[in-house]
Amino acid sequence: MAYSAMSGNGTTAGDDPLQTAVWRLRSRACWTDAAALLPRDTPRAALQRAVLMIERCLYTERGWAEAEDALRTAEALAHSDEERGAAACERGQLAYAATLHGVRDRADEARAALGRAAALVPPGTPGRALLDFRRGLLAENLTHSPQAARAAYRRAHAGATAHADPLLLSFTWRHLAGLALRDGELAEARHGFAESLRIREELGYLVGTAPALASLAETESEPEASRLLEEARRLFRLLGGVPTWLARQLTPPTPGAATA
Secondary structure (H helix, E strand, O other): OHHHHHOOOOOOOOOOHHHHHHHHHHHOOOHHHHHHOOOOOOHHHHHHHHHHHHHHHHHHOOOHHHHHHHHHHHHHHOOOHHHHHHHHHHHHHHHHHHHHOOOOOOHHHHHHHHHHHHHHOOOOOHHHHHHHHHHHHHHHHOOOOHHHHHHHHHHHHHHHHHOOOHHHHHHHHHHHHHHHHHOOOHHHHHHHHHHHHHHHHHHOOHHHHHHHHHHHHOOOOOOHHHHHHHHHHHHHHHOOOOOHHHHHHHOOOOOOOOOO
16 A cells, blocks of 8 residues: 555564564654665655654654655556555645745645645545545644644544544544643643544654644643653753754743733
């Protein structure tokens, strides 16, 4: 399956040893090292390498040229509709990440790429669940349409549940909870963030655990909120300040500084 690289392969006992090694490095923010383990001459490996390099961009705000090179290789090696659809989905994710981080406005490219993916990836497949999630990201963060985002996240959540994709479920729980928090639904948000954190801890997805802890802290009262934030800071430091965008949320306020 072309999309298995995006589904947390290597996270359970009995998985392919190569995928287990790749997952362990990926989960610890060692995307380049993980990519170096993969063979270079198959569509699946090329796609997985692109996935790793694009995730690195999203979490570190660097490595854009390497991600582009990896993605072009995956696009060139793709032959089936599934492979082409998976590569188009990654093209959309890279364009989304570049837009989100202010590198360059590639929103139109992201929409077009995800549209191509939608024409190639059949409904009811694992790849469709990931595609729905990424369309939700565009709706939430680029077009600022929370209703469309919620609908897309719910489709992705149902697909991830049907295909037993825990990593994607951790993302759908997290983003649905974020929308609930925006709407003032505190109990629903707390439940979603807690589920996301639980899954990521079970998978050993360290690079995604600090954001999950920080999000859950937003829904908790003291002293639990401070405990969660301190644990998030510990993991953030352990991983060398990744994800970079979490720094603002985890930086303690300067004593005596004015607050908005």
